[in-house]
Amino acid sequence: MSNIIRVVLAxxxxxxxxxxxxxxxxxxxxxxxxxxxxxxxxxxxxxxxNPDLLIVDIRMPNLTGxxxxxxxxxxKNSVKIIMLSMHESEExxxxxxxxxxxxxxxxxxxxxxxxxxxxxxxxGGKYFxxxxxxxxxxxxxxxxxxxxxxxxxxxxxxxxxxxxxxLTLLLSGKGNKEIAEALEISKRTAEVHRFNLMKKLKVxxxxxxxxxxxxxxxx
Numbered sequence: 001m002s003n004i005i006r007v008v009l010a011x012x013x014x015x016x017x018x019x020x021x022x023x024x025x026x027x028x029x030x031x032x033x034x035x036x037x038x039x040x041x042x043x044x045x046x047x048x049x050n051p052d053l054l055i056v057d058i059r060m061p062n063l064t065g066x067x068x069x070x071x072x073x074x075x076k077n078s079v080k081i082i083m084l085s086m087h088e089s090e091e092x093x094x095x096x097x098x099x100x101x102x103x104x105x106x107x108x109x110x111x112x113x114x115x116x117x118x119x120x121x122x123x124g125g126k127y128f129x130x131x132x133x134x135x136x137x138x139x140x141x142x143x144x145x146x147x148x149x150x151x152x153x154x155x156x157x158x159x160x161x162x163x164x165x166x167l168t169l170l171l172s173g174k175g176n177k178e179i180a181e182a183l184e185i186s187k188r189t190a191e192v193h194r195f196n197l198m199k200k201l202k203v204x205x206x207x208x209x210x211x212x213x214x215x216x217x218x219x
Contacts, residue, residue: 005122008034008049010042010068011057011084016107020055023111030118039063043071046079053122055105058085058092066099073100080121093128103127116173124207126171159200159218166193167218171210 007024009017009032017035024030034049036042040062046054054072058065069081082103083096096104103121105114106129117127159167162183169179180190203209212218 003029005030005053005118006033006049006051007031007053007055007118008036008042008045008051009055010036010039010045010060010065012038012060013057016057016084020114023114024118027115039065039068042068046072046077051079053080053082053118055082055084055118058083058087058096066095066101069096069099069101080124082117082121082127103129105129120173125173125210128172159197162193163197163200164218166190166197167209167213170194170197170206171213 007030009020011017011020014037021032024032033051034045036045036056038061039056042054042056042060043063054068056065056068060068063071065083065085069083072079072081080103081101082105083101084105084107085092085096086107088106093104103117103126105117105127109117109129113129117129120127165183166179169182174182176187176190176194179185179194180187183190185193198204198209201209201212203212
């Protein structure tokens with residue numbers, strides 16, 4: 001089984017696509033298998049190449065990035081998707097997540113963060129760059145602490161507001177140290193919360209956690 005991550009780039013600006021290709025060209029386990037110049041083209045290229053990952057600009061002609069994600073998800077296409085944007089507004093972020101994007105990456109992100117996002121999402125996780133995680137935490141904090149799951153989790157699996165915050169950061173690719181810094185708690189406390197959350201949800205790794213979160217609409 002190949003370990004190569006097959007990627008399609010969709011952006012109406014050729015210099016953006018060329019920049020991403022330049023960034024990825026020295027990565028032995030990543031291959032750009034297609035490019036798209038607008039939203040409609042993106043759908044065609046994804047269908048033709050069947051990539052592992054689609055990196056799509058949020059604002060394009062002939063279907064926006066959000067509309068592309070919605071159409072792919074409506075077609076039950078399970079390709080992993082990272083939304084690429086210059087905007088970190090709550091509206092864009094939440095619309096992207098609601099549409100079914102697996103990640104949201106700002107165009108000004110460093111090469112290190114870009115590659116981290118790509119690998120995290122390709123492996124089945126979620127990734128939200130920069131201050132995006134704080135937007136998600138704010139959204140969760142302002143919402144009711146009770147869950148509205150697609151299925152009934154049972155009282156023993158209900159998660160607290162703090163656990164929602166931990167979950168959001170975990171699925172955005174943050175480690176224990178980063179979680180501790182974001183929430184202003186000790187690293188040990190972050191580790192305990194993470195352990196308790198995974199035990200409560202009966203998962204053993206990040207991929208299972210991501211799947212459980214999606215299944216029960218935890219974020």
